[in-house]
Amino acid sequence: MIFNFFRTAWRNILKHKTYALINFIGLTCGLTLSLLIFTYTREEMRYDTFHEKLDRMYRIKYTAPNDLLLASSPPPIAPRMKEFFPEVEETARVYGRNISISLPKGNDVIDSFEERNVFFADSSITDIWSLDFIAGDAERALKEPFTVILTDESAKKYFGDSNALGETLIFSGDKLFKVSGVVKKFPTSSHIQFNMLVPYDNMFDLESPEASQRLRNNLDVNFIISHSYTYVLLKEGTDSKTVDARFDDFLKKYALPQLQRGQVFELFPVADIHLQSDMLAEPGTVNSYTTLYIFGGVGLLTLLIACINYINLATAQSFARMKEIGIRKILGSARSQLIVQFLLESFLFCLVAFALSLGGLYSTLPLLNQLTGSELTFAGVLDVQTIVMAISLLLVITVLAGGYPSLFATRFDSVNSLKGGSGLSLGSGNFLRKGLVVFQLIITSALISGSLMILKQLNYLQNRPLGFNKENVLVVQLQSQNLNSIFSGTEGNFVERLESYRKEIGAQSFIKSTALTTSTIGSGIVFRGVVPDGYTQDDNMFVASLGADYDFFDTYNVELLAGRIFSEEVGSDPLEGFVVNEAAVKEYNWGTPEEALGRTINLEGKVGKVIGVVRDFNFAALTTSISALVIDMRVRYGLLSIKMLNENTQDNISVLKSKWNELFPEKTFEFFFLDDQLNNQYQNYQNFGTIITYFTFVAVLISCLGVYGLILFVVQRKVKEIGVRKVLGSTVQGILKLIFMEFTWLILIAFIIAVPFSYYLISQWFENFVYHTSVDVFTYLMSLGIVLTIVGFTIFYNAHKAASANPVNSLRSE
Known part of the structure; x- marks a missing residue:
């Protein structure tokens, strides 16, 4: 059967x-x-x-004194938590940065790389994270100084198929690190990715002796500055709320002089x-x-x-x-x-x-x-x-x-x-079938209008004025060189060679200017502790901080509102000159830009005066609002920005690379275009838009098939009616209009329902952005036109055949 x-x-x-x-x-x-x-x-x-x-794995969530929610937290937290909380089994600090790494070969250095995702970590991290060791001893891998754990991909990158264990890498030009372990790379489904793990204390050894001691002293006791990721492993059977409830007592014991209003620490599940x-x-x-x-x-x-x-x-x-x-x-x-x-x-x-x-x-x-x-x-x-x-x-x-x-x-x-x-009966099930088609059209209309709004927002992000010129800017990565280290002899004549490079390329006809910065403008910035004029040490706050040289403002075309920019004619500018933005003037209640000039700023121990105020520009992604920004000069710069006068042609890049290789034969010429970098920071949103567009295409395709099915049903039910109408003198156009009107009402009903549904979802998505485009009527009218066109063609294709058929055939049984 x-x-x-x-x-x-x-x-x-x-x-x-x-x-x-x-x-x-x-x-x-x-x-x-x-x-x-x-x-x-x-x-x-x-x-x-x-x-x-x-x-049992947690990471400290830090609410800073100015209400910033940060994934990183003050370094002193980790070692003291084990002393105070009996519920804590282990803690570990993790700090990531880019490092210049090269391979030694006799007295020479070969294959220099700017290695990303190098993390300095306490040795206890091996007890918290599940590291899959391919080679080396997990118990000892990070306990010896100047050792490094590589992922299998990094080991292959530097040493090929040979055994990397025991091999040596050079960090920052002169520090030798021995490979103590090789682990499998974390899967892509990990919130953090590393290429190398290095003992946490070795982070200080990469600085000059003076800077190293100053940094160590600061990080060992500073409960304000956000610096490292702090991971916590609780003992089995422990409720994290028990630890959270005692954090106030913990801070009173260890950080009482530094406690600030709004400063909160809590455990956040990994x-x-x-x-x-x-x-x-x-x-x-x-x-x-x-x-x-x-x-x-x-x-x-x-x-x-x-x-x-x-x-x-x-x-x-x-x-x-x-x-x-x-x-x-x-x-x-x-x-x-x-x-x-x-x-x-x-x-x-x-x-x-x-x-x-x-x-x-x-x-x-x-x-x-x-x-x-x-x-x-x-x-x-x-x-x-x-x-x-x-x-x-x-x-x-x-x-x-x-x-x-x-x-x-x-x-x-x-x-x-x-x-x-x-x-x-003639109307049997007709309401349900039409209702189902309306449901289809609601989803289709909402997806089409939503896709159009997403594409409009992505276009807005790529074309919105940022307050600086991002076009034709090529950014060279300087591999984290300390520009002051020439005086200690650790970097040879790097600074002199860099200045020679800037002069040589500056003589090229396609180069307008060059500038040194610490961060990529428009995509990210570092927050540092600051004491502005009118506040005290007890009001310790965070501020967006950017290091830039004399040529930054001209290279990026940042508008000056009051005062002046850094000048080589003023010898004190590198030591005590600060330039701030409009947001800083407003946030610190300094009045007008002119009134802000001469105000004092203490930026983590560097004390100076405001010499200039610039117009606000988007120094971070458009998902965040423009906040207070302090710009000062540094001894360490990680990026060289090159402003070109014409398109970024391959010939221009070849010239820049050739000059670089002449002066820095041991260092790879690594670069990116600023506009590409800024667009890439919205890649997740672009991918989201692409996926929704694909979904919309599939939904439209299926909806067309649904309309096709209903047209077949309607035509089959109306065969005799169409035949009678044609015998009585109706034209093909008249019959098509009759069928079109029946479906046009369905489309309009679906559209009216879809608009508020789509508007709500798009409004929710727009909350991810501080700056976003407007939801306009034109977009919805365009989506209505698309639906009417698609459905109209589907109706015409099927209904025209029935309206053009010989009425004798349809009335034969009568």
Whole structure:
């Protein structure tokens, strides 16, 4: 019996190939999208789960005195927590920076790199993180000074396939570090990525002796400055709230002279960092449950409209099978048997679509990896959890998509079915079918308008005036050189060579100017402790801090409002000159820019006066507002900005690289274009927009199929009506207008419902940005026009054939 049902179901699929193809496309797209979203969502929720002690792992969340929420915290916290809290099993500080690293070869240095994600860490980090050692002893790896743990990728980068254990690397030009361990690189589903781990105390050894001692003394006792990530491992059975409740007592014991209003420390679960962190200075990218909810909702709704397609098409097709149903009833088939028959057909459709969706998943996983930075494989995705989810989804869709058509078709009266009628009222199920199409169009309209707004916002981010000139600026990484170290002989004649390089390239016709900075303008900045004029040491606050040389303001075209910029003619500028922005003048209540001149600033021990005020510019990403900024001159610069007068042609780059190699043969010419760097900081949002655009395309495709199905149903029901109208003199255009109006009302109803729904979601997404575009009427009118055009073509294609048909054929049975 069951075999006969399957055979009949398969015959019906082959008999109605057009319906079958449409259903397969819709269900396959919906299932593929659902599997992709399930895969992505599960991967996002698995962040950091590779740590064996994840349930006991925390990181300090620091609320600074000026209410900044920071992922980093003061260094003295970690060692003192073990003394004070019996609930704490282990603590570790982790501090990351870029380091110039090279390979020794005899008396020569070869293959110099600017190594990113080098983290200085307490040796106890090996007891907190789950490090998978390939070589070396985990117990001793970081306990000896001047040692380094490499990831397997870093080991291969520097030493190829040879054993890296015991080999030597040169840090910052003259410090030798011995490889004490090699570990597997953390998976991409980690909130932090490192290439090297170095003992925490060796961080001070990379500075000059004077700077090293000053930095060590400051970091050992300063409970204000945010510097390192502090990881905490609690003992088993400990509630983190117990520790949080005693932090005030902890601070009173160890940091009473430095306690500030609003200064709060609390434990933040490592498991929640990726999806729930709202802190600045995160070491990696973060996501949010909101994004996952949006993706999950879009996936579910897309699958629903695919099911709606099947319902509409199966219902329309049931009228063509009225005689078959009537004959089966007369020959003794019970209604339950007919329902089983239709459900088996639905199952067969879903089963084939599911098989096709696995192929779709396999082919689209590389795109998902590219957009999300994941490293998912098809074999890794198809685990037991995925298979159980897929089977459950298959059964649910079978019942959901096949349930209503089976109940609808088996209600046909046997006698009327054999005469070509259904025995049902003309309006039977019509409201439900139109309601389902309206639902489809609501989702489609919302996705189209949402996609247009996302694209508009991304375009706004890329083109909004930032207050400085980012065009044609090439930034060279100086590999963290200490420009003052020439006096201690540790860097040879680096400073002299750098000045020679600037002079030589400055003589090129395509170069306007060059400037030295400590941070990349427009994408990130360092916050430092500051005591502005009018405040006391007890009011210790944080301020955005930028190191820049004499040529910075001209190179970046930053507008001066009052006073002057740094000048080589004023010898005191490097030691005590400060330039601030408008936001600093307002925040510190200094009155007008002119009145701010001469005000004193204490920037972590460097005391000087304000010599100039510049107009506010976006020194950080557009997701944050412009805050107070202090610019001063430094002895250490990490970046050389080169302003070109024309396009960044390959010939220009070749000249810059050639000059660099002449003066710095031991150092790699590493550079990036500023405008590319600024655009890349919104890559997550761009990927989000791309994914939503793909979802929208799939939803529009499926919705068109749904409209196609309803048109078929309407045309089949109106064949005789159309024939009568043509006999009575109606034109093809008149009949098309009649059908168009019926669907135009559905589109307008869907659009009216979709607008507030879309507006709410876009408004929520805009909250990620301090600066965003406006939600305008034109965008929604454009989305309405797109929906009307797409649906209009679909209606015209199907309705025109029916309106042009010979009325004699449709009225023959009458």
